[in-house]
Amino acid sequence: ELRKLPEDFLMGGATAAYQVEGAIDKDGKGPVAWDTFLVEKGRYTAEPASDFYHQYPVDIELCKKFKIDSLRMSIAWSRIFPNGYGEINQKGVDYYHQVFAECKKQGITPFVTIHHFDTPKALFDEGDFLNRENIEHFVNYAKFCFDEFKEVYYWSTFNEIYPAATNQYLTGAFPPEIQFDLQKTITALHNMMYAHARAVNIFKEGDYEGEIGVVHSLEPKYPASDSPEDVHAAELDDALSVKFLMDATYLGYYSEHTMTCINEILEANDTSISIDENDFIEMKKAANRNDYLGINNYVSHWVKAYNDESQMFYNTTGEKGTQVYRIKGIGERIQRTDLPRTDWDWLIYPEGIYDLLVRIKQDYPNYQKIYITENGLGYKDKFEDGIILDDDRIDYLRGYFNYIAKAIEDGVNVKGYFIWSLMDVFSWVNGYNKRYGLFYVDFETQKRYPKESAYWYKFVSETKTII
Ligand code: BGP
Numbered sequence: 001e002l003r004k005l006p007e008d009f010l011m012g013g014a015t016a017a018y019q020v021e022g023a024i025d026k027d028g029k030g031p032v033a034w035d036t037f038l039v040e041k042g043r044y045t046a047e048p049a050s051d052f053y054h055q056y057p058v059d060i061e062l063c064k065k066f067k068i069d070s071l072r073m074s075i076a077w078s079r080i081f082p083n084g085y086g087e088i089n090q091k092g093v094d095y096y097h098q099v100f101a102e103c104k105k106q107g108i109t110p111f112v113t114i115h116h117f118d119t120p121k122a123l124f125d126e127g128d129f130l131n132r133e134n135i136e137h138f139v140n141y142a143k144f145c146f147d148e149f150k151e152v153y154y155w156s157t158f159n160e161i162y163p164a165a166t167n168q169y170l171t172g173a174f175p176p177e178i179q180f181d182l183q184k185t186i187t188a189l190h191n192m193m194y195a196h197a198r199a200v201n202i203f204k205e206g207d208y209e210g211e212i213g214v215v216h217s218l219e220p221k222y223p224a225s226d227s228p229e230d231v232h233a234a235e236l237d238d239a240l241s242v243k244f245l246m247d248a249t250y251l252g253y254y255s256e257h258t259m260t261c262i263n264e265i266l267e268a269n270d271t272s273i274s275i276d277e278n279d280f281i282e283m284k285k286a287a288n289r290n291d292y293l294g295i296n297n298y299v300s301h302w303v304k305a306y307n308d309e310s311q312m313f314y315n316t317t318g319e320k321g322t323q324v325y326r327i328k329g330i331g332e333r334i335q336r337t338d339l340p341r342t343d344w345d346w347l348i349y350p351e352g353i354y355d356l357l358v359r360i361k362q363d364y365p366n367y368q369k370i371y372i373t374e375n376g377l378g379y380k381d382k383f384e385d386g387i388i389l390d391d392d393r394i395d396y397l398r399g400y401f402n403y404i405a406k407a408i409e410d411g412v413n414v415k416g417y418f419i420w421s422l423m424d425v426f427s428w429v430n431g432y433n434k435r436y437g438l439f440y441v442d443f444e445t446q447k448r449y450p451k452e453s454a455y456w457y458k459f460v461s462e463t464k465t466i467i
Helices: 033-043 052-065 090-106 132-148 161-167 182-205 228-250 256-268 279-287 352-363 391-411 451-461
Strands: 010-014 071-074 107-117 154-159 212-217 221-223 292-298 303-306 312-313 326-327 331-334 370-373 414-420 439-442 446-448
Touching: 010 107, 010 370, 033 212, 052 071, 052 090, 052 446, 071 414, 107 391, 132 182, 154 182, 154 292, 154 391, 161 182, 161 228, 182 256, 182 279, 182 312, 182 414, 182 451, 212 228, 212 256, 212 312, 212 370, 212 439, 221 451, 228 256, 228 331, 228 446, 256 352, 292 352, 352 370, 391 414, 414 439
Parallel strands: 010 071, 010 414, 071 107, 107 154, 154 212, 212 292, 221 303, 292 370, 370 414
Antiparallel strands: 303 331, 312 326, 326 331, 439 446
């Protein structure tokens, strides 16, 4: 028997400014750290990416044709404020008004992220979210967006605070490529959660129509064995990557259990953090004001105790079996070879999303509602005469959709799903051969081709039946 989704279940496609727009220095856009970082690496750049800067009418029309109700997108901070604050770039402001007008014309609802990994370089160079002054600049930029873009109903403050902080200061995969600095990692996490709370409070205390939430990357952790050491390792990894952020979002402070785990991790790495108690005033105020939680989920992890020096190899080339993830005092994420995984070593475990959803309902009952804001399969799609038969992607989606539907049946309030990604996009550390789109992009000609999965998605959207 085929499972069904609720009639009002929203089906969307996700993008992010830097990964689709291109035009990275056009019409007054200010630089971001990625621009120079990618040039220095010499593998690829985000120019022209999917050329959404010019192709947005094409992509929004494709949404309409394929029954994609909603477009998740982000505003590039440095298009609006080239230096992060101060002078406004009117051309950048006009551009987003045009995109929203096109959405309206085609009946597509925009879900807009204010920050998706692209802090303006001027602020990034001053310490990004380690620098408390930058919190003020972020809050002012968010308020500017609320005041200016009245066309937008659904806002999210940040995309993936955990990967943002850990890729900068723990794995070192993102600029400034710092590794294993738990003090910086946790400070950045907290500062972004505080910035989120400030933006939520401004939105709720202002005269704005709409909803606001945050998008978290949440990855379930399971112990690699029943041994108490492995069980504890999974608990520590979960405390840092899930509980710390979920406590901040929905409690407005960190529970005693969470802080015990965090302090254990910090001590094992010979460091500590200090959090200003006053931050919890704003955070507690915001905790019951989140209209929704956005969840990005692609993978689950099995964790084994690990107390040696940290070691990391981030598989960015799609050479299967190369990923290494061992953090001193937290654990080692093992590669379960009995489970399917992508060429980039991302374990495919659809049950994980069910466990995660049920757990959120239990642990954070004030979550209100959930949108799956990213999920999808990174794949080396084969293009043959304009035809892309991506059955593996359809299988992946079917698996996740079934477990999302099961969670809904079991009482979790999930209101919609956004596939990552709408069309093929630029990937931060993987470039262009890791494709996720419903629409294949020929990056030479910028022509779009619907993949088989786009027709599958359309059918599910029309019938709410998971085939
Ligand atoms: C999330 C990000 C997206 C996107 C996606 C896929 O972490 O929010 O921006 O990149 O992951 O990741 P990747 O491109 O590394 O495969």
